[in-house]
Amino acid sequence: MTKNHYILSLDQGTTSTRAILFNKQGEIHFTSQQEFTQYFPEPGWVEHDANEIWSSVLSVIAGVLSKRNIQPDQIEAIGITNQRETTVVWDKNTGEPIYNAIVWQSRQSESICHELREAGLEDEVRSRTGLLVDPYFSGTKVKWILDNVEGAREQAEAGELLFGTIDTWIIWKLSGGQAHVTDYTNASRTLMYNIHELEWDDFLLEKLTVPKSMLPEVKPSSHVYAETSTDHFFGRAVPIAGIAGDQQAALFGQACIEEGMVKNTYGTGCFMLMNTGEKAVQSDNGLLTTIAWGLDGKVEYALEGSIFVAGSAIQWLRDGLRMFRYSPESEEYARRVESTDGVYVVPAFVGLGAPYWDSEARGAIFGVTRGTTKEHFIRATLESLAYQTKDVLDAMEKDSGISLKRLRVDGGAVGNNLLMQFQSDLLQVPVDRPIVKETTALGAAYLAGLAVGFWKDKYEIAAHWKVDEKFEPEMEEARRDELYDGWQKAVKATMMFK
Ligand SMILES: Nc1ncnc2c1ncn2[C@@H]1O[C@H](COP(=O)(O)OP(=O)(O)O)[C@@H](O)[C@H]1O
Numbered sequence: 001m002t003k004n005h006y007i008l009s010l011d012q013g014t015t016s017t018r019a020i021l022f023n024k025q026g027e028i029h030f031t032s033q034q035e036f037t038q039y040f041p042e043p044g045w046v047e048h049d050a051n052e053i054w055s056s057v058l059s060v061i062a063g064v065l066s067k068r069n070i071q072p073d074q075i076e077a078i079g080i081t082n083q084r085e086t087t088v089v090w091d092k093n094t095g096e097p098i099y100n101a102i103v104w105q106s107r108q109s110e111s112i113c114h115e116l117r118e119a120g121l122e123d124e125v126r127s128r129t130g131l132l133v134d135p136y137f138s139g140t141k142v143k144w145i146l147d148n149v150e151g152a153r154e155q156a157e158a159g160e161l162l163f164g165t166i167d168t169w170i171i172w173k174l175s176g177g178q179a180h181v182t183d184y185t186n187a188s189r190t191l192m193y194n195i196h197e198l199e200w201d202d203f204l205l206e207k208l209t210v211p212k213s214m215l216p217e218v219k220p221s222s223h224v225y226a227e228t229s230t231d232h233f234f235g236r237a238v239p240i241a242g243i244a245g246d247q248q249a250a251l252f253g254q255a256c257i258e259e260g261m262v263k264n265t266y267g268t269g270c271f272m273l274m275n276t277g278e279k280a281v282q283s284d285n286g287l288l289t290t291i292a293w294g295l296d297g298k299v300e301y302a303l304e305g306s307i308f309v310a311g312s313a314i315q316w317l318r319d320g321l322r323m324f325r326y327s328p329e330s331e332e333y334a335r336r337v338e339s340t341d342g343v344y345v346v347p348a349f350v351g352l353g354a355p356y357w358d359s360e361a362r363g364a365i366f367g368v369t370r371g372t373t374k375e376h377f378i379r380a381t382l383e384s385l386a387y388q389t390k391d392v393l394d395a396m397e398k399d400s401g402i403s404l405k406r407l408r409v410d411g412g413a414v415g416n417n418l419l420m421q422f423q424s425d426l427l428q429v430p431v432d433r434p435i436v437k438e439t440t441a442l443g444a445a446y447l448a449g450l451a452v453g454f455w456k457d458k459y460e461i462a463a464h465w466k467v468d469e470k471f472e473p474e475m476e477e478a479r480r481d482e483l484y485d486g487w488q489k490a491v492k493a494t495m496m497f498k
Pocket residue numbers: 013014015016266267268269310311312313314315327328329330331411412413414415416
């Protein structure tokens with residue numbers, strides 16, 4: 001009997017690591033998932049242990065292979081997708097990280113950003129990288145590590161340290177230290193990469209005082225970068241053939257391959273991306289310009305609205321306030337009330353991202369009365385995901401001149417039907433949830449599969465996309481406007497309170 005063949009996708013997210021096997025039809029054959037520790041050493045700081053992340057990768061790979069008795073020769077290639085911007089610096093000789101991974105959400109490099117702004121570098125940063133001066137991106141995190149870890153700068157200058165986003169770290173480990181590599185999408189999130197010239201930017205590296213010797217080689221998103229070292233349990237060299245930052249991977253997995261197509265992912269944060277084709281559209285409304293992928297010998301771009309806190313607000317209700325035990329229960333509670341009764345939660349726990357970019361804002365709650373219950377509170381927190389999405393979509397429509405016809409959605413929180421319906425009501429456009437919700441992992445699998453001939457081209461892939469449920473707008477526009485007006489006032493007040 002002939003054996004089935006698969007692409008193994010490794011999705012290293014902010015809160016968990018997943019390994020998913022995809023078959024030729026782009027369907028999930030098996031998934032293994034593991035959560036790992038979140039460290040909050042100071043208010044507004046978020047860190048991970050890079051070694052724990054690596055262990056979680058090994059454990060989920062073992063999970064998919066052993067549970068389904070998959071032989072390594074059934075894996076045609078590996079695709080990697082990752083939480084972006086999260087920064088690891090390690091010693092080239094020992095392979096040991098010299099500090100925790102500084103997570104994309106973390107604010108500890110705000111004072112470095114302040115200095116860059118004071119030095120008048122905002123326009124240079126924007127025109128070269130498509131990004132803003134904000135602690136979100138990797139560049140100031142690398143500088144923070146070099147400035148704060150004893151001996152790090154000397155070691156970096158002696159060429160002994162390597163920097164990587166999580167894709168780079170995982171490939172370094174999987175290849176037994178053979179490959180120090182990333183792809184265009186991840187490089188485009190570092191604040192150190194020129195997205196037009198497609199090279200590390202010497203001017204910005206000098207301003208950030210980051211030695212170029214630390215940086216990985218940048219390659220297309222679909223490419224054979226390395227092979228797994230036989231030390232790991234594959235027992236044979238499996239090609240690592242796809243890399244994309246998780247939001248770009250989701251854009252690809254959602255088959256948003258035509259200009260003007262948009263997806264929104266509801267995970268820890270919320271990220272809306274619009275494919276802008278070969279044009280790098282610069283935003284006048286607080287969005288980012290980023291590389292969508294490097295494929296078929298060219299680079300395509302996207303406009304992005306990055307929301308820092310989305311599903312993590314639900315986790316905060318669950319773990320911080322202990323309002324329920326499982327995130328999906330948020331829907332049951334929210335359904336027990338007709339509305340929030342005027343309560344708004346602005347979850348600016350680590351500042352506000354797009355389109356406001358206010359690093360110093362912190363979370364706020366408005367409209368609380370003696371009649372406010374836990375149910376109102378939960379509903380208001382869920383609704384905050386949809387309101388933040390509307391803020392970003394309005395900016396995107398202005399920048400692109402395109403008005404959205406439908407929104408493709410994915411990520412952990414799209415299982416929440418109340419949220420999806422409210423999102424459609426608020427945007428007044430249909431929201432389409434696909435059958436395969438793991439579009440991030442799927443996008444990385446597609447990129448890897450294309451590099452090794454498992455799939456022919458992106459059109460074959462796009463034909464796999466199928467809708468599971470469509471949410472149509474039901475709310476009257478006047479009601480929608482009234483609700484959104486309240487949200488805008490709440491955000492304004494949040495930003496004033498410092
Ligand atoms: N039914 C649900 N309703 C609301 N939020 C949910 C629901 N299910 C999961 N979530 C949230 O989604 C997030 C997990 O999504 P996921 O895409 O796995 O995140 P990430 O890739 O950022 O780690 C968690 O923050 C969780 O609280």
